[in-house]
Amino acid sequence: EAQVTQNPRYLITVTGKKLTVTCSQNMNHEYMSWYRQDPGLGLRQIYYSMNVEVTDKGDVPEGYKVSRKEKRNFPLILESPSPNQTSLYFCASSLTRDSRTDTQYFGPGTRLTVL
């Protein structure tokens, strides 16, 4: 089944404890992206990647890191999480590099709480 998977689905952690949220797609998609969803703010893009070893900042990259060493995986790293990073996170992918025109496929989401 074609899908985007994220792990973990739920995570409660404490301030400053490094964490990684994994994202994997099995559709051989070029483009991958991370978003955070907050009430009243919709989805805001954190980072995106147009290809292996090619990543770039979105609208809200502060406090996050990403890597794209393999085409299928795009982990999101929080080196020192803070309470303002409590949010619902989505990974997405699309076949082509132009996210303006191509349909994105979203993972199920990771709900992160930072105490």
Place this chain on the structure above:
Amino acid sequence: AQSVAQPEDQVNVAEGNPLTVKCTYSVSGNPYLFWYVQYPNRGLQFLLKYITGDNLVKGSYGFEAEFNKSQTSFHLKKPSALVSDSALYFCAVGDRLSGSARQLTFGSGTQLTVLP
């Protein structure tokens, strides 16, 4: 800069009635426009998009949207609402002039509730 507005946080409609979820946008060039739907505890799912061509776009589950350039709008519509349409709906816009390095901008979302 590109932006998108969904002026209604919440829309309630009775089952069987027509529904409209509003979206307006602002871009420098011509827009690319999307609607996505999010059911509870799920990721977003693609509904429909306008890239070019016919202003009336038909999508999944009986939804359609009309691109109106003069009003800079892309409202989502369905002739007869179902209780199962209850979900959070997101409009998104991309700018044709910006080049592929610029991403989509999503609206804040509209919660649609269809009452039985």
